[in-house]
Amino acid sequence: MELTERHVEGLKELLYKMADDLLILGHRNSEWTGLGPVLEEDIAFSSMAQDKLGQSLALFELLHELGENVPDIVAFTRNDNQFHNCHLVEMPIGEYDFSLARHFFFDHADAIRFAMLENSSFEGLSMISRKFRGEIKYHTMHADVWMKQLSQGTEESKARMQSAINATFPLALGIFEEGGYEAELKEAGIFEGETALKNQWLEKVTTELQKHGYTLPGINDVTPALGGRKGFHTEHLQPLLNEMSEVFQIDPGADW
Amino acid sequence: MIIKSLDPRITRAGLDDESKDGIQQPMDQWFTYEVFQQKKRGTHHVHVGSLHAPDSELAILFAKEQYARRGQCVNLWVVKTADVFATEYEDEDIFATTPEKKYREPEVYKVMDRIQAYKAKQNS
Numbered sequence: 001m002e003l004t005e006r007h008v009e010g011l012k013e014l015l016y017k018m019a020d021d022l023l024i025l026g027h028r029n030s031e032w033t034g035l036g037p038v039l040e041e042d043i044a045f046s047s048m049a050q051d052k053l054g055q056s057l058a059l060f061e062l063l064h065e066l067g068e069n070v071p072d073i074v075a076f077t078r079n080d081n082q083f084h085n086c087h088l089v090e091m092p093i094g095e096y097d098f099s100l101a102r103h104f105f106f107d108h109a110d111a112i113r114f115a116m117l118e119n120s121s122f123e124g125l126s127m128i129s130r131k132f133r134g135e136i137k138y139h140t141m142h143a144d145v146w147m148k149q150l151s152q153g154t155e156e157s158k159a160r161m162q163s164a165i166n167a168t169f170p171l172a173l174g175i176f177e178e179g180g181y182e183a184e185l186k187e188a189g190i191f192e193g194e195t196a197l198k199n200q201w202l203e204k205v206t207t208e209l210q211k212h213g214y215t216l217p218g219i220n221d222v223t224p225a226l227g228g229r230k231g232f233h234t235e236h237l238q239p240l241l242n243e244m245s246e247v248f249q250i251d252p253g254a255d256w
Numbered sequence: 257m258i259i260k261s262l263d264p265r266i267t268r269a270g271l272d273d274e275s276k277d278g279i280q281q282p283m284d285q286w287f288t289y290e291v292f293q294q295k296k297r298g299t300h301h302v303h304v305g306s307l308h309a310p311d312s313e314l315a316i317l318f319a320k321e322q323y324a325r326r327g328q329c330v331n332l333w334v335v336k337t338a339d340v341f342a343t344e345y346e347d348e349d350i351f352a353t354t355p356e357k358k359y360r361e362p363e364v365y366k367v368m369d370r371i372q373a374y375k376a377k378q379n380s
Contacts, residue, residue, distance in 0.1 A: 031265055038286075040307050040318035047321045142317055149314065243264060 001121075007188045010181025011122060012066055013084070014191055017179070017229055018113070019059035020085035023075055024237070025106060026052030027244050031093050044142060048103075051135050058132075062124045076245040077252070080237040086228040088171040090237040097164035100150075104143040105172035108208070109201045111136045116197060121189035144208060151212035162214055169217050173224035176201075289315040290340060291323050292333040301333050312336070 003011075029049035036042025060071035068074060088106060093099050114136055117129040150157040176198035185191040206216055227233070259271045286308045292301035304323045309315035315334040324332060343350075 034263075035265065038308065040309060040314075040322060044318055044321040047325050138320060145313055145317055149310070 001188060003188060004184075006181060006184050007190070008066065010179065010184040010188075011190055012063060012068070013179045013181055014185060015059050015063050015066075015125075017084040017086075019056045019063065020083050021089050021106070021175070022052045022056035022059065022110075024083070024085045024240065025089035025102075026050070026056060027240065028089060028091075028093055029099070029103070032096075032099065037096055045099075048139050048142065051132075051139070055128075055132055055135075058128045062128070065124065072248065076248040078241075080233045080241060081231040083231065083233065083237060083241070084229050085233075085237075086171075086174040086177065087225040087234055088168070088174055090228070090234060090240060091171065092236055095160075095164075097150075097160045098168060100143065100146050101161070101164040101168040102171075103139070104147055104208075105168055105205060106175065107136065107139040107143050108204050109172070109175050109197065111140050112200050112204065113197055116192055116200075119189075120191060125190070147208065147214070148212050151214060158213070165209065165214055166217055170222040171225045173198075173219070173222065174226055174228055177224070177226045177229040179229060286310050288337040289319070289334040290337050291315075291319045292335070293323055293329055294331040294333075295328050297330055301331065306337060309334075 026049050033046040114129040117125050120126045150161045176194040178194045182193045186193050257273050259273045261267050288306050289309055290306050291304050293304045294301045307318050309318050319332050319334055
């Protein structure tokens with residue numbers, strides 16, 4: 001079908017929130033580099049952080065094709081109120097239990113979102129979704145194995161993971177904050193929408209957590225952390241952006 | 257004294273440079289695993305190195321990022337180092353005369369086949 005202006009706006013909104021989530025979480029997770037719990041895990045976690053930056057670059061390139069500025073400018077020159085990532089990804093890395101819970105919740109949502117987008121009518125998006133499928137599959141395997149391992153470790157490891165799950169769940173629900181063009185995206189066959197994604201995700205993470213004896217808080221007992229998609233952020237995002245763009249800001253015109 | 261570093265993450269952590277908390281004890285619960293990588297289906301798995309992991313499931317996950325994040329790979333094996341049986345270097349002499357036994361090397365026959373084929377072609 002012929003895309004109207006509203007369809008294109010909706011598409012851009014979708015691409016921006018996905019790209020921003022991946023850019024910010026990629027940067028956050030890279031903060032573990034050199035500080036990970038053991039060398040092997042440090043390497044794996046850092047490598048996945050790089051994957052996320054690569055995925056965000058692919059999305060920023062699609063935005064550039066739709067008339068937005070070049071990826072470096074978009075990534076490094078916006079302020080926090082121009083970012084559309086959810087609060088989950090901007091929170092500091094905390095202890096490793098929080099970072100693992102975030103990894104588990106986010107990456108399952110990411111895997112389902114990209115799987116849905118493999119059938120998107122917007123070809124650029126369906127192409128990169130197929131391209132990243134294997135990469136994201138590894139990310140969810142990694143998260144699932146750690147969930148299992150820590151459930152079988154010690155009483156402390158299981159209790160800490162459970163409390164990280166409880167604390168992270170309301171933040172994770174912020175991933176699915178609806179945008180202003182849900183109907184248009186669905187109508188054009190671009191994306192089925194945040195509600196469809198959330199339902200699939202809930203089923204997946206509930207099953208996975210139950211396998212290992214964890215419980216998920218009731219969805220009606222928690223308040224989702226909303227606002228990120230509309231540019232309202234916690235106090236943690238702007239310092240991250242300052243740090244991330246520090247080198248770029250020294251000489252914005254530099255030729256790399 | 258709080259450690260000040262060029263790395264902002266270290267400075268943020270507010271670590272005391274007198275503290276001994278950060279010093280790890282030797283790993284007494286994790287095993288070493290040997291990693292074997294297959295680059296193409298049908299080829300042999302080749303030993304590429306080792307790593308630490310608490311069990312084979314995590315060893316496979318770690319192996320993927322440590323040994324197969326660059327270049328081609330289609331399959332990985334991990335084997336607990338303790339499960340690998342090896343010859344002793346003091347018995348190295350059991351291999352001493354092997355290099356002399358050229359007639360055991362299939363390459364010899366391959367070359368002969370090609371020479372015979374060439375001769376047959378010349379004579380025809």
